[in-house]
Amino acid sequence: MTAQDTKEKVMAAAIKVFGQKGFHGATTREIAREAGVAEGTIFRHFKSKKDLLVSLATPMVVDSLIGLIDEVSNRSDEEIIKAVINNRIKIIREHMGIVKLLIYESVFHPEVQEILYSNIISKAKGVLEKFISQRIQQGRFKDVDPSHAARCLAGMVFMMILWENVGLDESKGLTKDEKITQLVDIFLHGMTKS
Amino acid sequence: MTAQDTKEKVMAAAIKVFGQKGFHGATTREIAREAGVAEGTIFRHFKSKKDLLVSLATPMVVDSLIGLIDEVSNRSDEEIIKAVINNRIKIIREHMGIVKLLIYESVFHPEVQEILYSNIISKAKGVLEKFISQRIQQGRFKDVDPSHAARCLAGMVFMMILWENVGLDESKGLTKDEKITQLVDIFLHGMTKS
Amino acid sequence: MTAQDTKEKVMAAAIKVFGQKGFHGATTREIAREAGVAEGTIFRHFKSKKDLLVSLATPMVVDSLIGLIDEVSNRSDEEIIKAVINNRIKIIREHMGIVKLLIYESVFHPEVQEILYSNIISKAKGVLEKFISQRIQQGRFKDVDPSHAARCLAGMVFMMILWENVGLDESKGLTKDEKITQLVDIFLHGMTKS
Amino acid sequence: MTAQDTKEKVMAAAIKVFGQKGFHGATTREIAREAGVAEGTIFRHFKSKKDLLVSLATPMVVDSLIGLIDEVSNRSDEEIIKAVINNRIKIIREHMGIVKLLIYESVFHPEVQEILYSNIISKAKGVLEKFISQRIQQGRFKDVDPSHAARCLAGMVFMMILWENVGLDESKGLTKDEKITQLVDIFLHGMTKS
DNA sequence: GATGAATGAGACTTCATTCAT
DNA sequence: CATGAATGAAGTCTCATTCAT
DSSP states (O other): OOHHHHHHHHHHHHHHHHHHHHHHHHHHHHHHHHHHHHHHHHHHSSSSSHHHHHHTTTTGGGGGSSOOOOGTTTTHHHHHHHHHHHHHHHHHHTHHHHHHHHHHHHHHOHHHHHHHHIIIIHHHHHHHHHHHHHHHHEEEEESOOOHHHHHHHHHHHHHHHHHHTOOOOOOOOOOHHHHHHHHHHHHHHBBBBO | OOOHHHHHHHHHHHHHHHHHHHHHHOHHHHHHHTSOOOOOHHHOOOOHHHHHHHHSSSTTGGGSSSSTTTGTSSSSSHHHHHHHHHHHHHHHHHHHHHHHHHHHHHOOOOOHHHIIIIIHHHHHHHHHHHHHHHHHHHBBOOOOOHHHHHHHHHHHHHHHHHHHHHTOOOOSSSSSHHHHHHHHHHHHHOOOOO | OOOHHHHHHHHHHHHHHHHHHHHHHOOOHHHHHHHTOOHHHHHHOOSSSSHHHHHHHHTTGGGSSSSSSGGGGOOOOHHHHHHHHHHHHHHHHTTTTHHHHHHHHTTTOHHHHHHHIIIHHHHHHHHHHHHHHHHTTSBBSSOOOHHHHHHHHHHHHHHHHHHHHOOOOOSSSSHHHHHHHHHHHHHHHHBBOO | OOHHHHHHHHHHHHHHHHHHHHHHSSHHHHHHHHHHHHHHHHHHHHHHHHHHHHHHHHSSGGGGGGSOOOGGTTHHHHHHHHHHHHHHHHHHHHHHHHHHHHHHHHHHHHHHHHHHHIIIIHHHHHHHHHHHHHHHTTTTOSSSSHHHHHHHHHHHHHHHHHHHHHHHOOOSSSOHHHHHHHHHHHHOOOOOOO
């Protein structure tokens, strides 16, 4: 077992326990137990509990977010946006624990917010923004603020996931796919009947 | 100074301190100091720190949410939705401390989530849903799931506010009003140029 | 409602609550509630919680303990001792709450011990001692230390009651009367078969 | 210094401080100071203050109580009973602090009562009961309830110790040995002169 | 005299962090 | 490097007692 292995075991355990209990709710004891190491070992690899939290925001989710648009750029708007959304949803679902955690803690820990924003959100938003800007320049989208529009779309998606995750989602009729289809349709063509 | 006054002072202080530090980050000592009472006094009025948190979710925001739709029902869709959104934003901005608090704490405290949902969200969503359902029946909106559509709109608004509040909002050009206008336009007519 | 009434209500409540929870386990709040008065009222009548405890040891049980021997002095030893025991048991049962309380608190509160001893026990023991001394002088009892003998008898009775009260008394066969009969028989004639 | 050593130091300190002040009267701070450890250390070894109390009832007194009768079984009744009593007295005197404590707390903590009864009292009483039963079967003791008789003897002894311990024992004349002799004599042959 | 809200010292307990092994 | 016992500051909460009404 190398030192790096130990470090990764601790980080994996931290994601799990932080994700379930939040930063303050989690104890180093529980993280250590989950990782199968002694409590002291954590502090060999991370200066403090907070340092451990911050370290989680850096490399993890980021890498799978990029290099998506190009592969699909010759399809229809609807297909592209759906692909982006599906990719995002997949990532968020896979990493729900840490995503919830980072969002939550970012409110109270500015450094987490900073990392969250610059590493994850700005990149994700950039992908959408670039796409929207293109379409506006091509005259195919209305002349709205691309950043604002990207956030509108992100907001719809995010709330959809939030709602599912809350366990209070009573919209019985729609499958996940139908929800995404309707959502994209609203974004592209609005609610008003032509 | 009546007992009720004291209780309210404590609640006001709790909103402030919880809002700044989060539930775990806040200490009863600081809340007491902020309220100008002894620490023990808090526990005359609230069984525990958590009870204090939960009590904040109950009466506060809820009451100003209702009785809005009827007054404006003979205006255009755009005006109605804008009115709803503006009303909601005003309320959220006024109570930003507690709203942030409740949303964030609801992630780790199921009872807060429950209260938040049943007291605040479900009512707010109901207003929108009813309106959307009407329009669908009148054949003026597409036949989407009203609950889902309402959540899409709410998501856009919510993320807009979130973004403003995070202090990372770099969208230079748009005033708040313009943002709402664009947002409602996207919701009603979509991104695609006719 | 006179001041004296209030004081007595508080004392009665204190006997009950102290008896159930012990001195430290009882709270003035609960005593006040049990007495149907405000918490502050207790301190109008008693300097402190401990003062309330001590006040309970003084007048209550004492008075019914005396004036017994003379009335029965021309009966048999067995009858006399049984009469004394039954009288004592009756009193203890009637006042079980406070008796338990005083005995137990006397372990950690010397002043309660002092009061318990001088007001209650010494008088009760005196009755037995005087009787035993008489019998020794008459040559009908062995020449043992009367005080010691009295304590032996008291110990037997006391443990019998204690045992009953603990709820772990598994001696199925014997009625209370038979137990007393056997006990007195042991005291008077011993275990050894003639 | 092993973990076990620390645990034992804490238990020893707890016996001392609980014994002096009672469960509620003792503070974990004082126990820690007495044990020479930090307050937090107590809670590494015991879940709570009450857990510490309960742990004291388990192993301590019990082990020295057994294996006594057999060694002396070919002596006279008087010698046997005296041996039992002396053994018991020795143990109780050695552990007076904890014995007082457990008796006291057992009144208010049912789990302590349970432990006290099943671990200590039932075993001690069993020794006596078995002996008395034997004698009854052999026709050497009267046909009384052995359990009841054992409690009578125990009551005499217990009150004798209690009295000594109270510091109010004014029986000047008798040595401890004489007291035991008289006590056993009363139990075996009663008060009545043959 | 009675009330009960307020007090604040101090109780028990948790937990991130250190350090000798 | 890893361990885990020990630490002690800091947290929540209790409760006897006071005092303005």
